[in-house]
Amino acid sequence: xxxTQLTVTExxxxxxxxxxxxxxxxxxxxxxxxxxxxxxxxxxxVLADEAMLAARAVDEGKVTGPLAGVPIGIKDxxxxxxxxxxxxxxxxxxFRAPYDATVIxxxxxxxxxxxxxxxxxxxxxxSSTENSSTGVTRNPWALDYVPGGSSGGSAAAVAAxxxxxxxxxxxxxSIRQPAxxxxxxxxxxxxxxxxxxxxxxxxxxLDQIGPLARNVRDAATILDAIAxxxxxxxxxxxxxxxxASQGAGRDLLGKLDEPIKGLKLGIARQYLSDANGPAMRQxxxxxxxxxxxxxxTIVEVDLPHTEYGIxxxxxxxxxxxxxxxxxxxxxxxxxxxxxxxxxxxLYAASRAEGFGDEVKRRIMLGTYAxxxxxxxxYYLRALKVRRLIRQDFDxxxxxxxxxxxxxxxxxxxxxxxxxxxxxxxxxNDVYTVNCNLAGIPGxxxxxxxxxxTVDRHPLPLGMQIFGPNFSEAKLLRIARMxxxxxxxxxxxxxx
Amino acid sequence: MTTQRLTDxxxxxxxxxxxxxxxxEQVHYFAEQxxxxxxxxxxxxxxxxxxxxxxxxxxxxxxxxxxxxxxTPLTVEQALANAPQTLPPFFKVPKVLGEGSGx
Numbered sequence: 001x002x003x004t005q006l007t008v009t010e011x012x013x014x015x016x017x018x019x020x021x022x023x024x025x026x027x028x029x030x031x032x033x034x035x036x037x038x039x040x041x042x043x044x045x046v047l048a049d050e051a052m053l054a055a056r057a058v059d060e061g062k063v064t065g066p067l068a069g070v071p072i073g074i075k076d077x078x079x080x081x082x083x084x085x086x087x088x089x090x091x092x093x094x095f096r097a098p099y100d101a102t103v104i105x106x107x108x109x110x111x112x113x114x115x116x117x118x119x120x121x122x123x124x125x126x127s128s129t130e131n132s133s134t135g136v137t138r139n140p141w142a143l144d145y146v147p148g149g150s151s152g153g154s155a156a157a158v159a160a161x162x163x164x165x166x167x168x169x170x171x172x173x174s175i176r177q178p179a180x181x182x183x184x185x186x187x188x189x190x191x192x193x194x195x196x197x198x199x200x201x202x203x204x205x206l207d208q209i210g211p212l213a214r215n216v217r218d219a220a221t222i223l224d225a226i227a228x229x230x231x232x233x234x235x236x237x238x239x240x241x242x243x244a245s246q247g248a249g250r251d252l253l254g255k256l257d258e259p260i261k262g263l264k265l266g267i268a269r270q271y272l273s274d275a276n277g278p279a280m281r282q283x284x285x286x287x288x289x290x291x292x293x294x295x296x297t298i299v300e301v302d303l304p305h306t307e308y309g310i311x312x313x314x315x316x317x318x319x320x321x322x323x324x325x326x327x328x329x330x331x332x333x334x335x336x337x338x339x340x341x342x343x344x345x346l347y348a349a350s351r352a353e354g355f356g357d358e359v360k361r362r363i364m365l366g367t368y369a370x371x372x373x374x375x376x377x378y379y380l381r382a383l384k385v386r387r388l389i390r391q392d393f394d395x396x397x398x399x400x401x402x403x404x405x406x407x408x409x410x411x412x413x414x415x416x417x418x419x420x421x422x423x424x425x426x427x428n429d430v431y432t433v434n435c436n437l438a439g440i441p442g443x444x445x446x447x448x449x450x451x452x453t454v455d456r457h458p459l460p461l462g463m464q465i466f467g468p469n470f471s472e473a474k475l476l477r478i479a480r481m482x483x484x485x486x487x488x489x490x491x492x493x494x495x
Numbered sequence: 496m497t498t499q500r501l502t503d504x505x506x507x508x509x510x511x512x513x514x515x516x517x518x519x520e521q522v523h524y525f526a527e528q529x530x531x532x533x534x535x536x537x538x539x540x541x542x543x544x545x546x547x548x549x550x551x552x553x554x555x556x557x558x559x560x561x562x563x564x565x566x567t568p569l570t571v572e573q574a575l576a577n578a579p580q581t582l583p584p585f586f587k588v589p590k591v592l593g594e595g596s597g598x
Binding site: 094095096098099191192204205206231234235237241305307308310311312314315322326329330331332333334335336340342343344345346347348349351352355360361363364365367368371378380381382383384385386387388390422423426437438439440 | 501505506508509510511512513514515516517525528529531532533535536538539540542544547548549550551552553554555556559561569573574576577578579580586588589590591
């Protein structure tokens with residue numbers, strides 16, 4: 001039996017039922033990584049010894065929990081006391097975190113076995129994983145294509161069968177878009193649902209950690225293990241925010257397989273734009289027809305401020321990033337320039353040497369937006385438009401249970417295709433940024449394949465399902481209904 | 496607002512604020528790219544936002560406090576472990592004040 005083909009649930013149950021040991025499972029995945037990740041480069045760092053130790057602890061009964069023996073990959077911007085936490089940046093190439101992120105503590109307590117740290121766009125800034133200082137990650141479905149970003153390694157690792165699930169982070173779409181491009185389920189939780197303690201900060205009002213997995217139940221199981229209030233993150237939501245009256249609440253798994261009767265799904269015409277390629281358009285039409293045949297009502301909604309999401313996001317996120325990245329100064333940790341002339345030169349040269357171009361671009365954009373003379377025109381104005389974007393969603397959710405739409409305008413693009421035009425790269429995020437700006441949860445699920453690409457590689461397409469704050473349980477049920485009717489999740493790349 | 500083109504001068508200023516050392520070629524390279532990006536952002540000026548409250552974050556939480564009880568901090572060794580240059584228990588830096596300090 002090839003253990004690397006098993007799901008999170010099957011691995012957990014297999015270990016618990018002693019069909020195989022946690023060490024056998026870890027070994028199987030580590031062997032697969034050793035054999036094939038040279039081509040893909042999903043991992044920045046494989047932690048084989050640590051993984052086998054953790055697996056042995058499970059087998060000896062020292063660690064139990066809902067994820068006991070389940071191997072998992074961790075995006076390299078989440079602090080782990082094992083290995084390094086580099087954010088795929090030269091700035092943090094040798095950084096060893098002195099503490100575990102809260103999500104890591106929770107995964108450990110649940111018995112999960114961490115296999116290593118996954119490649120990403122540097123400091124989570126990018127949509128293709130081409131901005132990594134360790135090299136690009138390839139899409140397992142078609143090796144000349146990007147896996148998406150910034151959680152490209154997280155997506156590629158799961159798609160290639162290197163781990164059944166991974167953690168990523170999402171600030172403007174960085175879980176959902178790579179999940180879409182790699183045929184996976186990816187969830188950006190409601191802002192505040194998952195602790196950001198130990199997540200290297202990019203944009204503090206937008207960042208969330210979330211799972212990527214091959215099917216809905218697996219993603220829900222990982223999310224369930226990491227979500228919940230945390231005293232170490234003052235932006236994490238207290239339990240009474242998870243209002244059960246919305247038919248949602250904290251229980252993500254209890255009713256997962258129960259189809260929702262009388263479901264009202266909203267579609268915004270702004271998400272059915274001409275920018276969508278023919279394959280994406282077809283996949284959405286098919287999805288709408290399927291939901292209708294399942295008894296759902298499709299409701300047209302209007303999200304008039306959708307098109308302002310990109311400028312707002314790239315002003316707000318970069319402003320926050322310019323502040324969050326000020327800590328990389330060559331003094332406390334990270335890269336330090338060899339022969340600084342003075343203190344200011346120490347800062348300026350260390351940062352110039354440690355950061356890649358995209359990081360510099362965003363620091364400068366953010367600094368500019370916040371600078372004297374421009375603060376009102378850019379940053380403040382963007383915050384006001386942000387509220388309008390939020391209000392669009394509030395109004396839409398009065399008419400429907402959840403919204404559906406494409407995660408991206410089309411499938412993965414080729415490595416190098418968009419990397420010379422920053423603005424073109426930013427426009428990839430058009431359907432994902434508004435969830436982060438508003439704080440609402442969103443998930444992406446595979447909704448079909450584009451079979452029309454020139455090299456005849458079928459490339460996955462993702463559909464987004466998004467809803468009001470803390471509606472994850474409902475979104476997961478909707479996703480599960482869709483998944484059961486389609487079975488895209490059984491399809492694998494031929495890597 | 497007129498067509499926004501970021502001048503090399505403005506990029507130099509912003510690079511200085513952001514403590515990013517760069518050559519003249521790099522300044523110009525980034526000025527072109529950032530101008531292009533900012534050009535796209537002008538569209539937020541189309542909207543009437545007179546009576547709209549800014550939204551700085553997505554949560555209704557304010558003033559989250561915890562009891563004023565000490566917990567266990569990092570040890571000095573842990574705090575210095577990743578530092579490029581130290582003189583324990585200190586981080587070592589070039590002169591901050593005085594002649595040649597740059598400050």
